[in-house]
Amino acid sequence: xxxxxxxxxxxxxxxxxxxxxxxxxxxxxxxxxxxxxxxxxxxxxxxxxxxxxxxxxxxxxxxxxxxxxxxxxxxxxxxxxxxxxxxxxxxxxxxxxxxxxxxxxxxxxxxxxxxxxxxxxxxxxxxxxxxxxxxxxxxxxxxxxxxxxxxxxxxxxxxxxxxxxxxxxxxxxxxxxxxxxxxxxxxxxxxxxxxxxxxxxxxxxxxxxxxxxxxxxxxxxxxxxxxxxxxxxxxxxxxxxxxxxxxxxxxxxxxxxxxxxxxxxxxxxxxxxxxxxxxxxxxxxxxxxxxxxxxxxxxxxxxxxxxxxxxxxxxxxxxxxxxxxxxxxxxxxxxxxxxxxxxxxxxxxxxxxxxxxxxxxxxxxx
Amino acid sequence: xxxxxxxxxxxxxxxxxxxxxxxxxxxxxxxxxxxxxxxxxxxxxxxxxxxxxxxxxxxxxxxxxxxxxxxxxxxxxxxxxxxxxxxxxxxxxxxxxxxxxxxxxxxxxxxxxxxxxxxxxxxxxxxxxxxxxxxxxxxxxxxxxxxxxxxxxxxxxxxxxxxxxxxxxxxxxxxxxxxxxxxxxxxxxxxxxxxxxxxxxxxxxxxxxxxxxxxxxxxxxxxxxxxxxxxxxxxxxxxxxxxxxxxxxxxxxxxxxxxxxxxxxxxxxxxxxxxxxxxxxxxxxxxxxxxxxxxxxxxxxxxxxxxxxxxxxxxxxxxxxxxxxxxxxxxxxxxxxxxxxxxxxxxxxxxxxxxxxxxxxxxxxxxxx
Numbered sequence: 031x032x033x034x035x036x037x038x039x040x041x042x043x044x045x046x047x048x049x050x051x052x053x054x055x056x057x058x059x060x061x062x063x064x065x066x067x068x069x070x071x072x073x074x075x076x077x078x079x080x081x082x083x084x085x086x087x088x089x090x091x092x093x094x095x096x097x098x099x100x101x102x103x104x105x106x107x108x109x110x111x112x113x114x115x116x117x118x119x120x121x122x123x124x125x126x127x128x129x130x131x132x133x134x135x136x137x138x139x140x141x142x143x144x145x146x147x148x149x150x151x152x153x154x155x156x157x158x159x160x161x162x163x164x165x166x167x168x169x170x171x172x173x174x175x176x177x178x179x180x181x182x183x184x185x186x187x188x189x190x191x192x193x194x195x196x197x198x199x200x201x202x203x204x205x206x207x208x209x210x211x212x213x214x215x216x217x218x219x220x221x222x223x224x225x226x227x228x229x230x231x232x233x234x235x236x237x238x239x240x241x242x243x244x245x246x247x248x249x250x251x252x253x254x255x256x257x258x259x260x261x262x263x264x265x266x267x268x269x270x271x272x273x274x275x276x277x278x279x280x281x282x283x284x285x286x287x288x289x290x291x292x293x294x295x296x297x298x299x300x301x302x303x304x305x306x307x308x309x310x311x312x313x314x315x316x317x318x319x320x321x322x323x324x325x326x327x328x329x330x331x332x333x334x335x336x337x338x339x340x341x342x343x344x345x346x347x348x349x350x351x352x353x354x355x356x357x358x359x360x361x362x363x364x365x366x367x368x369x370x371x372x373x374x375x376x377x378x379x380x381x382x383x384x385x386x387x388x389x390x391x392x393x394x395x396x
Numbered sequence: 397x398x399x400x401x402x403x404x405x406x407x408x409x410x411x412x413x414x415x416x417x418x419x420x421x422x423x424x425x426x427x428x429x430x431x432x433x434x435x436x437x438x439x440x441x442x443x444x445x446x447x448x449x450x451x452x453x454x455x456x457x458x459x460x461x462x463x464x465x466x467x468x469x470x471x472x473x474x475x476x477x478x479x480x481x482x483x484x485x486x487x488x489x490x491x492x493x494x495x496x497x498x499x500x501x502x503x504x505x506x507x508x509x510x511x512x513x514x515x516x517x518x519x520x521x522x523x524x525x526x527x528x529x530x531x532x533x534x535x536x537x538x539x540x541x542x543x544x545x546x547x548x549x550x551x552x553x554x555x556x557x558x559x560x561x562x563x564x565x566x567x568x569x570x571x572x573x574x575x576x577x578x579x580x581x582x583x584x585x586x587x588x589x590x591x592x593x594x595x596x597x598x599x600x601x602x603x604x605x606x607x608x609x610x611x612x613x614x615x616x617x618x619x620x621x622x623x624x625x626x627x628x629x630x631x632x633x634x635x636x637x638x639x640x641x642x643x644x645x646x647x648x649x650x651x652x653x654x655x656x657x658x659x660x661x662x663x664x665x666x667x668x669x670x671x672x673x674x675x676x677x678x679x680x681x682x683x684x685x686x687x688x689x690x691x692x693x694x695x696x697x698x699x700x701x702x703x704x705x706x707x708x709x710x711x712x713x714x715x716x717x718x719x720x721x722x723x724x725x726x727x728x729x730x731x732x733x734x735x736x737x738x739x740x741x742x743x744x745x746x747x748x749x750x751x752x753x754x755x756x757x758x759x760x761x762x763x764x765x
Contacts, residue, residue: 196593204712204721208701211732229703252706265706267570316707336577339618340598342682347574356574360708 031216032092032183033058034079039088041074048074050240052088056184061210061217065227065263066237072220073188075237079218080186081105092183108182112193114173116161123157126176133180147175150212167198171205178213185210187219191226203229224264228252236260258312258387261380267315267345270355273384274302274309283311283330284351295328297376301392308384317378318357320344323370330374337369348372399462401426401586402447402554408455409442409610416442418610419456424554424588429580431601432590433633439610440590444556447588448477460553471502476552478543478560484531491527494518494546503550517549520579540572548579557589561596573599594633606630622680625746628753631678637710640684640720641748642695644677651677651747655716656695659745664757667747674750681722683744686713686730687737694737699730713738 034056041049049071056062064072077083079090081102089096097105116125126147130140148154151171161169170190177185191199191206207230210217221227227234228248236243236251244256255261261269274291275282281303282288291298302309321331335354337346344359346369357372381390402424409417417439424430432440445451447458449470457466465473484493494514498505505513518524521541531539540560547555557576561569577600580587591597597604598618605615606629614626618634625631631639644651650658659677661667687694697715705723711730712721720738730736747757 204701204703207703208712208732211701225705228706231704248704248706267574314707336581338577338599338602340595342622345599347578354574354578 031058031181031214033094034184034216034218035089035091035094036075036079037089037091039075039078039090040086041071041078041083042086047240049078052242054235054242054245056216056218059214059216061219061230061232062235063227063231063233064218064220064235064237065222065224066243067222067263070237071240072235072237076186076188076218076220079184080107080109106180106183107186108177108180108184109186109188110170110173110177110190112189114166114169116169116172116176118161121158121160122153122164122172125161125172126153126179129176129180143179147179150209151175165198166194167202167205170194170202171209174206174209178215182215185215185217187217189221190219192221192223206230225266228264236263252314254389255312255380256389258310258382258389261312261382261389265314267356267358269312269314269380270318270353270357271382272311272313272350272353272355274311274381284353286351288351289330289332291330296330297328297374298379299392301395302381305390305395307390309390310382310384312380312382313374313378315345315356315358316360317375318355318359319361319373319375320346320357320359320369321371321373329376331371334370334372344369346372398426399459400424401428401461402588403459403462404443404447404456405459406456407443407446407453407458409446409451409453416610417446417453417456420607420611422605422612422615424586427584427586428603429577429587429589429601431597431604432588432607433592433594433597433604434607435592435633438592438607440592440607441558442610443607444477444558444588444590447554448475448556449473450477474552475554475556476547476550477556477558478547479558484539484542484546486530486532488531489527490518490523490529490531490534490542493531493542494527494549496546497550513549514545517545520548520582521545521575537572544572544576544579548583548585551583551585553586555585555587557587559591560589561591569596570599576600594636594638604634606633624755624759625678626755628676628678628748631746631748635680635682637681637721637723639678640681640718640722642677642679642717642720643750644675644717644747646671646675651675651745653677653695653717653740657693657740659740660742661747661757663742664745664747664759666758667756668758669749669756671747671749671751671756675756676748676750676753677717677740678746678748678755679720679740679744681720683741684720684722685739685741686711686722686724686728687739689735689737691737691739694739696735696737699732699734699736701732702730 036052036054039049039052066072074083078085085098090098127140127144156164191202194202203226231248233245233247234251235245238259244260251264272283273285275285275288277290280291282290293303332348335347335349337344346357348355383390400423404420404422407417407420420443434440446453457464460473491514495510498510518527523541526538561572589600603617606613608629614621614630621634643654649661651661652658689696695715695717697713700712700714703710708723710721710723712719746755749756
């Protein structure tokens with residue numbers, strides 16, 4: 031196990047800048063997830079750590095030692111890809127032991143290591159079977175066991191779940207979370223699926239266009255996005271984004287037919303009204319509640335369009351001007367109720383610069 | 397009461413002697429979104445194809461608005477079907493793809509009327525800006541919208557969707573689900589929507605039918621299914637996380653969880669029949685209470701893994717009676733490998749026959765909720 035450090039990492043393919051100025055320290059034993067849309071540079075970063083792609087400039091360090099010049103096999107990394115390649119003619123036990131056997135590790139040591147992974151991965155029943163006899167999720171688990179049996183400095187996972195059926199994928203996500211914490215191995219995981227990232231990561235590295243957008247723990251990523259991109263990439267259903275439009279001497283929510291804000295009642299902080307730059311307001315569906323139609327109280331409230339129950343939660347839509355917005359009320363809805371309006375919870379308000387997409391707060395406002 | 401929009405009676409269909417539908421019954425009401433939820437191979441597609449008239453049935457009948465259409469051609473049924481892989485015509489632009497059916501001999505609308513309807517439908521699906529593009533230049537999400545627009549523009553009585561969104565990425569899927577509901581509300585059309593994805597089903601449907609082995613296992617609103625789940629199979633498909641199941645045995649008027657709590661049978665509204673071979677206790681995870689380890693009258697377990705969702709955390713607990721997953725109430729802080737215990741509150745348990753999987757406890761609706 032090792033601490034992995036990337037310093038001013040740049041990777042270029044001809045004129046194309048795949049990774050730009052990436053700085054990151056992955057702590058010993060940490061589970062870091064690189065998240066972003068396809069083409070954002072996350073897989074290229076992973077491959078450079080593995081030694082499969084050369085850095086154009088910058089340093090890659092394992093426990094402080096620069097490894098840029100080392101080949102993939104000299105770096106002591108373990109990598110698991112989307113598509114599992116086990117040796118079909120070898121039993122599971124032989125598949126897992128293979129990396130140790132290939133290095134000439136003593137038999138007794140191999141047996142000891144095999145016992146260790148078998149215990150953690152709960153593979154006892156499958157050891158004497160062949161890969162073809164296992165379901166895809168179990169094969170992925172075997173590939174993982176084979177990857178970690180030789181104590182790699184870092185475990186690199188490239189979208190390991192994306193080729194698995196939806197039903198198995200959730201199972202494997204739980205397994206992977208459990209196993210990584212039991213093993214304590216430094217892990218870097220690449221995915222485009224924000225649910226996987228939120229679920230598994232100690233920290234998430236969100237990337238876009240070759241650059242790091244935000245590095246944060248999952249909770250902070252959810253509640254404190256640095257930009258519209260971060261806010262909308264994380265969370266499901268997506269964060270609502272609403273224009274704030276000048277209206278007389280104040281502001282309105284939404285373009286045409288929007289809602290005029292009355293700041294003292296609506297919980298919108300005063301600096302928002304004074305902003306000289308155009309802003310947008312972000313609000314997560316969870317921060318919008320359903321309320322009784324006749325209740326008159328402070329706060330932004332609007333008529334609801336459509337309400338439907340999802341298990342014991344209620345999903346709903348409403349309109350601001352011509353924009354369709356979504357909300358989720360997780361409070362137990364006993365009988366469906368007569369909820370006729372939606373109310374915004376002021377603690378959920380996020381504000382963004384309409385031009386740059388950057389998040390602005392009272393302190394950072396220009 | 398008027399006849400349902402769609403009524404399927406005893407549908408039977410085999411492909412090369414492999415049964416796909418085994419006496420499937422289903423009613424879909426007028427102006428309803430009905431989701432058919434089941435695993436791959438359950439009979440979802442066959443049900444839709446039979447409704448559209450695209451396969452010949454071995455038995456049973458299909459009724460639309462009370463009229464038997466079993467022997468009527470697809471074109472005479474006034475239903476529209478959208479498949480998973482778009483089937484657009486590559487030589488035509490978006491506008492002509494959408495208008496295609498309206499120009500067919502069955503409809504033969506005037507070009508003015510066609511232009512008006514294509515325009516309105518495109519607006520609804522927010523593809524107005526794409527009307528002059530070739531379909532080959534569109535993204536997956538755009539193509540799927542065009543396919544839906546093409547089906548919708550005919551204003552069919554009944555709209556059949558076969559896993560229409562499963563090929564799309566998550567964000568797009570969510571957006572389109574909300575849009576489909578909007579379209580439905582504005583159009584007042586009836587939709588039958590087949591999916592293997594629980595989230596997809598509940599996000600769109602008024603009622604859900606759980607399908608397996610070519611028959612409907614249970615149909616109802618999500619609240620009805622929560623109140624009276626018909627079987628272990630249904631419990632495993634419904635909920636997020638899905639229903640928790642525990643091995644148990646009956647002793648002294650109680651259902652005793654292996655290594656833990658005894659649930660008073662009297663609190664379950666009595667049993668319908670005797671279990672042949674053991675029982676399984678099922679509980680919706682929302683109802684399970686997580687408490688401190690060794691609390692009297694509870695069952696012990698250990699945290700296997702934590703699933704962070706940003707605004708909340710879900711937990712998997714393993715114990716002697718089985719494992720379950722549950723979204724944690726805020727304020728409960730558990731870590732992997734922590735010991736804990738859980739309790740089933742009075743009236744929250746369901747009893748299932750271990751052999752057949754069928755529910756044998758007679759819930760009284762109130763207590764079960």
